[in-house]
Amino acid sequence: xxxxxxxxxxxxxxxxxxxxxxxxxxxxxxxxxxxxxxxxxxxxxxxxxxxxxxxxxxxxxxxxxxxxxxxxxxxxxxxxxxxxxxxxxxxxxxxxxxxxxxxxxxxxxxxxxxxxxxxxxxxxxxxxxxxxxxxxxxxxxxxxxxxxxxxxxxxxxxxxxxxxxxxxxxxxxxxxxxxxxxxxxxxxxxxxxxxxxxxxxxxxxxxxxxxxxxxxxxxxxxxxxxxxxxxxxxxxxxxxxxxxxxxxxxxxxxxxxxxxxxxxxxxxxxxxxxxxxxxxxxxxxxxxxxxxxxxxxxxxxxxxxxxxxxxxxxxxxxxxxxxxxxxxxxxxxxxxxxxxxxxxxxxxxxxxxxxxxxxxxxxxxxxxxxxxxxxxxxxxxxxxxxxxxxxxxxxxxxxxxxxxxxxxxxxx
Amino acid sequence: xxxxxxxxxxxxxxxxxxxxxxxxxxxxxxxxxxxxxxxxxxxxxxxxxxxxxxxxxxxxxxxxxxxxxxxxxxxxxxxxxxxxxxxxxxxxxxxxxxxxxxxxxxxxxxxxxxxxxxxxxxxxxxxxxxxxxxxxxxxxxxxxxxxxxxxxxxxxxxxxxxxxxxxxxxxxxxxxxxxxxxxxxxxxxxxxxxxxxxxxxxxxxxxxxxxxxxxxxxxxxxxxxxxxxxxxxxxxxxxxxxxxxxxxxxxxxxxxxxxxxxxxxxxxxxxxxxxxxxxxxxxxxxxxxxxxxxxxxxxxxxxxxxxxxxxxxxxxxxxxxxxxxxxxxxxxxxxxxxxxxxxxxxxxxxxxxxxxxxxxxxxxxxxxxxxxxxxxxxxxxxxxxxxxxxxxxxxxxxxxxxxxxxxxxxxx
Numbered sequence: 001x002x003x004x005x006x007x008x009x010x011x012x013x014x015x016x017x018x019x020x021x022x023x024x025x026x027x028x029x030x031x032x033x034x035x036x037x038x039x040x041x042x043x044x045x046x047x048x049x050x051x052x053x054x055x056x057x058x059x060x061x062x063x064x065x066x067x068x069x070x071x072x073x074x075x076x077x078x079x080x081x082x083x084x085x086x087x088x089x090x091x092x093x094x095x096x097x098x099x100x101x102x103x104x105x106x107x108x109x110x111x112x113x114x115x116x117x118x119x120x121x122x123x124x125x126x127x128x129x130x131x132x133x134x135x136x137x138x139x140x141x142x143x144x145x146x147x148x149x150x151x152x153x154x155x156x157x158x159x160x161x162x163x164x165x166x167x168x169x170x171x172x173x174x175x176x177x178x179x180x181x182x183x184x185x186x187x188x189x190x191x192x193x194x195x196x197x198x199x200x201x202x203x204x205x206x207x208x209x210x211x212x213x214x215x216x217x218x219x220x221x222x223x224x225x226x227x228x229x230x231x232x233x234x235x236x237x238x239x240x241x242x243x244x245x246x247x248x249x250x251x252x253x254x255x256x257x258x259x260x261x262x263x264x265x266x267x268x269x270x271x272x273x274x275x276x277x278x279x280x281x282x283x284x285x286x287x288x289x290x291x292x293x294x295x296x297x298x299x300x301x302x303x304x305x306x307x308x309x310x311x312x313x314x315x316x317x318x319x320x321x322x323x324x325x326x327x328x329x330x331x332x333x334x335x336x337x338x339x340x341x342x343x344x345x346x347x348x349x350x351x352x353x354x355x356x357x358x359x360x361x362x363x364x365x366x367x368x369x370x371x372x373x374x375x376x377x378x379x380x381x382x383x384x385x386x387x388x389x390x391x392x393x394x395x396x397x398x399x400x401x402x403x404x405x406x407x408x409x410x411x412x
Numbered sequence: 413x414x415x416x417x418x419x420x421x422x423x424x425x426x427x428x429x430x431x432x433x434x435x436x437x438x439x440x441x442x443x444x445x446x447x448x449x450x451x452x453x454x455x456x457x458x459x460x461x462x463x464x465x466x467x468x469x470x471x472x473x474x475x476x477x478x479x480x481x482x483x484x485x486x487x488x489x490x491x492x493x494x495x496x497x498x499x500x501x502x503x504x505x506x507x508x509x510x511x512x513x514x515x516x517x518x519x520x521x522x523x524x525x526x527x528x529x530x531x532x533x534x535x536x537x538x539x540x541x542x543x544x545x546x547x548x549x550x551x552x553x554x555x556x557x558x559x560x561x562x563x564x565x566x567x568x569x570x571x572x573x574x575x576x577x578x579x580x581x582x583x584x585x586x587x588x589x590x591x592x593x594x595x596x597x598x599x600x601x602x603x604x605x606x607x608x609x610x611x612x613x614x615x616x617x618x619x620x621x622x623x624x625x626x627x628x629x630x631x632x633x634x635x636x637x638x639x640x641x642x643x644x645x646x647x648x649x650x651x652x653x654x655x656x657x658x659x660x661x662x663x664x665x666x667x668x669x670x671x672x673x674x675x676x677x678x679x680x681x682x683x684x685x686x687x688x689x690x691x692x693x694x695x696x697x698x699x700x701x702x703x704x705x706x707x708x709x710x711x712x713x714x715x716x717x718x719x720x721x722x723x724x725x726x727x728x729x730x731x732x733x734x735x736x737x738x739x740x741x742x743x744x745x746x747x748x749x750x751x752x753x754x755x756x757x758x759x760x761x762x763x764x765x766x767x768x769x770x771x772x773x774x775x776x777x778x779x780x781x782x783x784x785x786x787x788x789x790x791x792x793x794x795x796x797x798x799x800x801x802x803x804x805x806x807x808x809x810x811x812x813x814x815x816x817x818x819x820x821x822x823x824x
Contacts, residue, residue, distance in 0.1 A: 289693025
């Protein structure tokens with residue numbers, strides 16, 4: 001069973017907003033066993049919206065349309081659909097009263113501006129049980145068409161809670177069975193991984209994809225077969241041989257992140273952690289604390305941008321800063337041991353470097369970064385030379401630093 | 413003059429990777445005066461690639477294709493194009509030698525895996541002068557078609573340095589003239605802003621868009637006319653009346669961010685800044701340091717996740733923590749004054765709260781956040797109750813905190 005996704009909005013075709021909703025929908029639908037034939041992005045132009053919808057209805061089994069359902073004047077999807085499918089809009093009085101009741105409590109915006117949300121094409125069924133979000137379903141020519149708001153969190157909620165269960169019931173038993181796994185690898189190129197995987201014999205039922213996803217490479221494996229038992233067997237065999245080949249070069253699977261993997265290792269080994277950052281400016285700290293539950297192993301960190309903070313908070317001596325400069329192995333070492341002593345952490349990390357665009361020199365060009373890991377067992381500094389712009393250097397440095405912690409915890 | 417964008421890759425139709433390249437291309441092309449008729453995303457399937465390309469060539473003036481040009485086995489674009497447009501691929505010996513020369517110096521990957529990159533459809537002209545990146549141009553039926561790699565930074569480089577100048581020369585003088593401005597607003601809803609803008613009379617040549625872009629709302633204004641002088645006049649009039657209406661509710665324009673706006677104000681007023689974060693975990697610090705040149709006003713910060721860090725680094729007394737808890741007005745105040753005294757900054761900010769999913773209580777539910785701003789003039793704490801998941805609460809709290817600094821600096 002396959003579908004198409006149509007995202008609507010001038011903000012998307014003029015490139016002002018990155019379309020994240022279509023990708024999310026594709027992922028959820030793919031995991032539920034549906035294929036996406038194509039995804040389209042078009043402007044808020046009624047004729048284009050109608051044309052894209054009619055073409056999709058001819059060739060796929062269901063259509064998902066996102067965006068253009070809002071209360072403002074530039075939201076034209078409902079009108080366009082009404083016109084294209086010959087279904088006049090009419091006010092749904094129940095929705096109208098629900099909208100007024102629910103939204104007026106939460107905002108001081110004029111209620112009349114929201115009335116538009118209650119005008120739906122003939123035959124439309126609203127998706128949210130209490131109509132707290134726009135979004136409706138039509139059955140047209142025997143095929144379900146879903147219209148969801150473009151606001152990411154509303155779209156996600158309605159997709160997961162309403163669209164997926166409805167589609168599963170509608171097309172029950174018609175999906176191919178599949179298993180997918182994504183391995184995340186840091187520090188190797190697409191070609192190197194391709195070369196290594198080519199040595200394995202994985203079989204024709206395995207679709208392999210290599211994707212550079214800054215700063216990582218993702219290796220995707222999809223196994224498809226006619227029945228569930230066969231898929232499970234082939235998936236187990238395939239995943240085993242890939243994991244045996246790449247071993248700890250794989251740092252994470254599927255939705256895991258570098259920070260969540262490091263967090264799991266710290267938890268399992270009952271170790272506490274702290275960070276002193278200069279050029280990464282708080283990024284490592286934020287990566288760690290974006291993981292729920294990180295307060296059980298993360299004590300905290302210092303972003304020492306000014307030298308005075310390095311001195312005051314990390315005990316880096318002024319004389320050392322003057323002699324070797326803030327971007328040096330010696331200062332990196334003092335930052336890591338300083339934060340470790342003051343915070344009382346088992347393991348500490350420090351990063352100091354030049355992220356650019358200013359501050360580079362012949363001796364220490366932009367991208368020069370020193371990373372130090374300090375633990376009970378050892379204190380080790382490494383010098384790196386990363387390339388890219390400020391954003392890229394900050395992110396590669398942060399990922400490299402956390403990967404050093406991961407490797408350290410794995411070899412213990 | 414209008415074009416279509418076709419993005420290719422199973423990683424996109426299965427939703428594993430968010431397609432950011434199409435949006436970037438749309439934005440750049442839009443700003444250069446071209447319209448995007450539609451954007452499509454399809455899998456690595458030769459038949460689909462050929463069909464989409466041929467359909468686009470029938471209805472628009474140029475086509476941009478991204479992805480599927482890499483060296484790995486799942487990259488099928490070149491082959492598909494060759495088939496669809498009847499242009500056999502042939503090896504370009506000059507590119508072959510350039511690829512080998514340039515890439516072998518930078519990687520230990522097998523050279524043979526890269527040979528594929530030198531096989532191009534008949535008539536193709538490579539885009540990168542030294543062939544350091546994949547990407548080529550074809551003229552088909554009198555219309556330019558550009559093929560770019562899917563790797564974002566390569567795609568961006570080739571688009572800006574090669575595609576835009578070539579398109580501008582090709583279609584010289586045929587673009588409509590336009591001006592666009594985006595205003596970023598934080599803390600008001602789409603409908604509220606719509607209501608306010610409706611009071612103005614902006615004219616039919618102005619296209620207005622309202623877009624919730626978490627955590628902001630973006631207001632987009634596009635003015636189009638037949639000649640440049642008229643566009644400039646109408647743009648000046650329109651922007652003036654919108655800015656007069658919304659005043660300081662607009663926090664930024666176009667590419668500016670909350671952190672860059674705060675940075676500009678600090679620079680202009682010659683003030684230094686530091687931050688103590690708990691629930692935002694380093695996010696505010698990272699937002700500030702993502703701005704180039706931030707070292708001139710940002711001294712640094714402390715992420716005090718554990719109470720011991722609040723005590724050691726910020727001088728928050730244990731007795732206070734025991735009496736009122738870490739999430740409280742009193743601790744927020746002590747964190748802000750503590751970091752301000754120790755760092756010697758003119759202005760300091762602190763944030764302490766409960767981002768969830770754990771840690772909430774009846775008295776202090778998830779989303780409860782205290783923000784304190786301390787300056788020479790005053791120390792002021794505010795209590796907030798944000799809604800959303802961990803990610804959303806962290807980002808709304810960070811944006812709210814920086815917006816308080818902005819407002820403080822504006823009223824001085």
